[in-house]
Amino acid sequence: MSSKTFPSLNLERELWAQGARFIIGMDEVGRGAIAGPVAVGVALLDSQDQRVETAWPSNLKDSKLLSEKARNEILAPVQTWVSGFAVGMATANEIDTKGIVQALALSAGRALDSLLQDASLRQAIARDGAIIILDGSHNWLGAKASGIPVIVRTKADRDCVSVAAASVISKVERDNLMIGLASSFGEYGFDGHKGYASEAHIQAIRTTGPSSEHRHTWLTKILGDGQLSFEE
Known part of the structure; x- marks a missing residue:
């Protein structure tokens, strides 16, 4: 595997070694579209889950590097592998009224709220720590990080398996929504x-x-x- 194409657990392992039990990979899709929502996906990795090190799909990579068919085929294995996942969206109207940066933060907040509905997970994160890996060059999360520290990395969707997983999950969900809208438009x-x-x-x-x-x-x-x- 070329490290330029396939992601690794290198950054996640570094962060685990620093003491955080949970890593939350985060990626957005639809930012550059002119129709439909913007979506933010989150994928949770638990260092205490033995499957994390051994069971991630070998063909997992940044959703932009996968065909639509490949993304659809890998979705279920990715969802099975991660310890938790969620997608949050902001509508076209919300993008118009709030601007894209606030819409991204709103989407991320919705994704995190969905992920953290489980009280036992919230308690474990409060006790054992978590870090968000955000793809990009700046932190557009603002107050929408639910109190969890954020690490920003350029090309994290390419290089980090947690973010690659989030990219696939969010891309497929948004694509399916747009396919559904085609019946009305x-x-x-x-x-x-x-x-x-x-x-x-x-x-x-x-x-x-x-x-x-x-x-x-x-x-x-x-x-x-x-x-x-x-x-x-």
């Missing part, structure tokens, strides 16, 4: 581009106008002067 092709700015998607908006699932504040420039960097 068939003219936009959400099941194909998943809300990103493909050329066909932009043409559909020009022809039909934006839907309630579009990020209207993001479309002003697109619909006004036609400037757009297409993303497949």
Whole structure:
């Protein structure tokens, strides 16, 4: 396996060695889309779970490096391997009203709230410690980290198995939501581009106008002067 492609437990092991029992990998998906929600996934690894070191799927990697078919196939093994997982989302309207950074924090807070519903897990984290590994270059979590320290790492979705797991879980859940929306908004092709700015998607908006699932504040420039960097 190339270390440039496949993640490892190296950072997680370092953090465990520093005394934290739990690692929470966190990654977002949908930040650059022009329709649909932004989603944040969390994947929990417990150092006391023996499966953590031996049972992660050998083909697990950053969701962006996997085909849609491969992501769907690996989802169940990933969910079985991690000690817990959750996905939080913020709607297109929330993105419009709050801005993308606050929407990301809102999504993360919802994901953490869902993960920490289990009282015994909350007690274990309070007693034994946890650290969040956040993919990216800056901490957009703010107060939404539920009191848990945050480590920010560029390319963590590529390099850290906990974050790679979170990336797959959040990507598949958001993709499935967009596929479901296609039945109500068939003219936009959400099941194909998943809300990103493909050329066909932009043409559909020009022809039909934006839907309630579009990020209207993001479309002003697109619909006004036609400037757009297409993303497949």
